[in-house]
Amino acid sequence: MRISLAASQDEVRRHNLATVLRRLHLGGAVSRSELVALTGLNRSTVGALVNELAEQGLVVEEPGASVGVGRPSLVVAVQPRSAVVLAFDFRVDRTVGSVMGLGGDMIERVERARSQSASAPKIAIQQILDMTHELLECVPEETIWVGTGIGVPGIVNAKSGLVSQAPNLGWVDVPFEQLIRTSMQEEFGEVPPIFVSNDADLGVLAEHTRGRAVAARNVIYLSGEVGIGGGVILNGELMSGAGGFGGEVGHMVVNPSGTKCRCGSRGCWETVIGRASILNCIPDAEMYGEVQDVLTVVENGDDEVQQRLDSVGRWLGIGLVNLVNIFNPEVIVLGGHLGQIYPTVASSVLRELDNALRASRDQVTVAVASLRDDSTLIGASESAFAPLLNSPLETLNESSTFVAS
Amino acid sequence: MRISLAASQDEVRRHNLATVLRRLHLGGAVSRSELVALTGLNRSTVGALVNELAEQGLVVEEPGASVGVGRPSLVVAVQPRSAVVLAFDFRVDRTVGSVMGLGGDMIERVERARSQSASAPKIAIQQILDMTHELLECVPEETIWVGTGIGVPGIVNAKSGLVSQAPNLGWVDVPFEQLIRTSMQEEFGEVPPIFVSNDADLGVLAEHTRGRAVAARNVIYLSGEVGIGGGVILNGELMSGAGGFGGEVGHMVVNPSGTKCRCGSRGCWETVIGRASILNCIPDAEMYGEVQDVLTVVENGDDEVQQRLDSVGRWLGIGLVNLVNIFNPEVIVLGGHLGQIYPTVASSVLRELDNALRASRDQVTVAVASLRDDSTLIGASESAFAPLLNSPLETLNESSTFVAS
DNA sequence: CACACTTCATCAAATATTTGAACCAAAGGC
DNA sequence: GCCTTTGGTTCAAATATTTGATGAAGTGTG
Known part of the structure; x- marks a missing residue:
């Protein structure tokens, strides 16, 4: 034992x-x-x-x-420039990268578009390598590079860095951490540790440490990107589960008689509050539209679209009831398109939320991500800082060879 | 901060x-x-x-x-007789009490029936007091009584010992810990700490420490009593949530178009896998029947009842998919009537479970509670031992006045 | 049956860290 | 200008673990 x-x-x-x-x-x-x-x-x-x-x-x-x-x-x-990390938010359509200094300073931030067809791991890694070059140049000499954090929209084993599934990227069983590490080693020699995590897990980490939920110890973060990702912090600690796959609330079945989900199941939450469900509120928007287009139509007073959006809000509320009953959190933070639509559909969401058990309902607050688009990025940096914060001397010693530039 | x-x-x-x-x-x-x-x-x-x-x-x-x-x-x-705790499993139809010695020895176990109408807190407390007298007599002299643990089928704030809701007992906002403490103090003078917890939370604690899930660090326990309770252990620690109300998976909505639940919501998991759903598989059983009756009918080859039971199994599976996707546990332990029916409906359950995300699905095992009827009781004793195990000397010092008998 | 060998318990010395008290430094108030 | 308050510095004391030496309690072998 x-x-x-x-x-x-x-x-x-x-x-x-x-x-x-x-x-x-x-x-x-x-x-x-x-x-x-x-x-x-x-x-x-x-x-x-x-x-x-x-x-x-x-x-x-x-x-x-x-x-x-x-x-x-x-x-x-x-001393913000004493130790830095590299953070990447690897999205479906682009990659965001940054250098973060100790204390959370964003020293530099770069963004690179990527066509959906160029998501192959090989191309992805080349892009990250290029950005790494660029970012490391912004770091003063003598600064120690203590780690790299990367957020990926998929199911990731944070320990091994293996991306088990990332449907939006078309990845299956990609050993992302290992691939990046070997490529980086070829280019830079020995490099500090690399941490690959689920984007929503990093999102909740960020909102908990520097965002909307700093005061809370039990937080749920919902990322609305293409699908719905979830990150959960319980008693101040990130919930990971046995293999680091926990928190996949997007594939919670809320409507067993609903439409088929690409995960193979039926009526997943994602099928009713995913990006597509929102775009579907206006005609012909599914392929090219933006969430903001829908909100604009509603603001212009289109009742029918408002009603459709409210329906999405109700589904959002139904799922939140489950999460509130299951986790009894203090704060639920909505990111991505969920954060965008929330102000418009709040009343529908909250009406459903009243179906949750009273004791838990009374304790929870629903809020929009305060770090906006950077939740995952900031979370990635925090994940890379973790070893330094857990054992400063040892980590510094091990990292002392990685002097930037 | x-x-x-x-x-x-x-x-x-x-x-x-x-x-x-x-x-x-x-x-x-x-x-x-x-x-x-x-x-x-x-x-x-x-x-x-x-x-x-x-x-x-x-x-x-x-x-x-x-x-x-x-x-x-x-x-x-x-030394099993050096320090003991009292443990109570307060059920709808009876109370089970025991004295447990250090190391988990069950020194004595008593059971008292209680008619459903006699669930008023006042009567309940009198019963517990009577049993306390009886149990303490079984303890050798010089033995130190370090605490009392009590499991209640309801929504409990473990910190304050307030039973927020216990529909099966008809309780609302009963300060159970406080009531018991004051009554005990009247009878015994100063008494060691009393811990009131949700029965399923104690169930998962027990199965994790001494039952089916000792090897696992991420465990879900489902208690099938009248409703469905849930207890969750993540990374070796009991999940409690902000107010200790976490884990109420019985009120997870799995079928929004389903029947009304007494919690006010619609289509809760409890409405499709609760005790009533199983008894409904045979005619006229709802009020007086036992789960075993249904199983007997199935064993005798009644296909129609088997099919109805399989349907319950499918609903069980659908809910488990959610829990597996959300928590990524190693073991799901089924207690109460869920454990009873599981051998019969396992194939239906597992077929549904294959809809879970592959990575998490591959890691999980569904099992029947190995401590059987005593899960909650044993969990209650462990909850009462916790302070002693966390700081032996201090707890012993504080408890040294509570010499039994 | 004696002797070598192994494993373990005990004790004193060494090491490392926090604590507490004494002392000094730096600011405001009268 | 002196007193009070607050805070940094220094050093001995207290406490817990580690190290190394020594003896105890077994097995195995010639």
Whole structure:
């Protein structure tokens, strides 16, 4: 039987160091004395920890402005250019890439279109390599590259980096992480770890750490891209499931007598609230239209289209009832086209939501993603920062060879 | 913003002590050297930890049988009578109570029937008090009573012990924990902590710690009592949600055009796989029949009833598809009447289950609860042992006044 | 039956980390 | 200009794990 590993003394040090660095990365600059209050540690200990992080170049200390009587406390902040990650949001029609500094600074952001036919892994990887070159040039010297995070719209085993299924890309069992790693190694030599994850999982991570759901510990994020992806955070931790495939709420069956879904099942949620369902609200829009077109028509007072859109809203609500009953979350964050249409259909959604069990219904809020188009991108960067935030010294040591440019 | 509390040295000690005791409680007796291997700690450290637990009377050491060359290692085992908990499974038609010793020993088990009309909290509490008297008499002197766990078929906030809704009992917003505590205090003086939880949450806890799903870290338990309850363990931890109301999968809508559910919604899973759906497979059974009656009819070769039961099986499968897609669990454990009918309808269930996403489908196993009728009871005892297993010394100290009898 | 060999428990010393107190530095208030 | 308050620094004390040495308790072999 497995047993949670026992802790030793260096574990304590590592944990405390990680706690301090994570606080600075997520919450921004704070004074030393606030750190003392937040961590519950002794002044001396906090001092030692901050000094260690400062020696590593990860943080800087500056005299703070005096707020009242007494000696002003030193304000400690992360050094955004000390360690960076590369983040990619690999979408169906384009790839977005960025360099993010410690603390969440977006140092550079580039976007490259990609025709739907050019989704073959080989081409995809070449594109990412090109962008990597471009992005790394924006990083000052001496900066350490600690990792790369990539979001993919498909079913991904985050541990192995294997993309099991990505219907919108036409991928099946693509060992994406491995492919990227070998290509990068050919080009750059040894590279820091690469993390491939489901886009919605990264979306919820981002909205939880820097978006609409920072205050909540139980969050559901729904990505409306082409299909419907889902990411779930429970008790502050990303839900992954046995193989990292958890959270595929788009293929929750809400209407067993409904239309066939490409997953093989019938009446999946995706079939009634996916992008196509919204475009279908106006005639002939399915192939070329945009979600915004539908919203414009509604704004112009077309009652029939409004009613069709409300129907989508009702289905959205029906699925949300299930999620609320199952997860009892504090916040449900809607991204992509779901976030776009929500203001218009909110009343329909909320009316359905009242069918949820009262106790859970009372605790939940439905909201639109506040990071907008960058949820996945930011989540990707957070996933790549995770090792550094979990064990700063060790990760820095291992990554110290990856000095950018 | 919240921050995970930093660790100090005594935290380490507490954690290691807890690790060792938990291993002994869950996995039974092991030699000291095996503990060294399991925990990764040093021989000396393990020795010190075991000694401390032995001083507290929680464990005993005995010379082990020699298995090969070399000095035989001491075998360390829990002292089942050192610390006990009371566990109650509060059902619709009866209450089951037991005293459990450390290590999971069932020292005594009693059962009291209760007419459905006698479910008023006042009567319920009197029954529990009576049983408490009876159970405590079975405990040797000097034994420390560290807590009481109670499973209730309803929506419970485990933190506050408030039963928000328990339709089968007719309860709404009953502060069960508080009521029991005050009554117990009147009778016994100060008493150790009382934990009230949802019955299915305790079911999954039990099957995960001592039942069908010990090897898995992602488990779903479905209790088929009157309605359908659900308990979920993710990454080894019980999923609770924001208010402890999570896991109510019985009210997942699987058929929006279906029949009205008593929760107010329409087409909940409970309406198609609840006890009533099964009894409805044979005529006039709804009010007085037993699930076993239906199975007997099927065994006798009644094709029509078999087909009706298969239909229930299909609905079971449809809901499981959702759960598999959403949670990606390793094991789904069926309890209560769902466990009873499963052998008969397995093929129907599994056929539907093939509609789940392949990656998740391949990883999941459907099984019948191995603890049978005692899942909730055993889970209740584990919930009451939790504080002791998390911080042995502190809990023992606080509980030391509650010497049984 | 004695001796070598293996494995394990125990003890003292070493190491590492947090804690707490004393002391000093820096600001505001009177 | 002095006092009070707040906070950083330094150093000894306390505590937990690890290391290494030593002896104990078995098996196996000649």
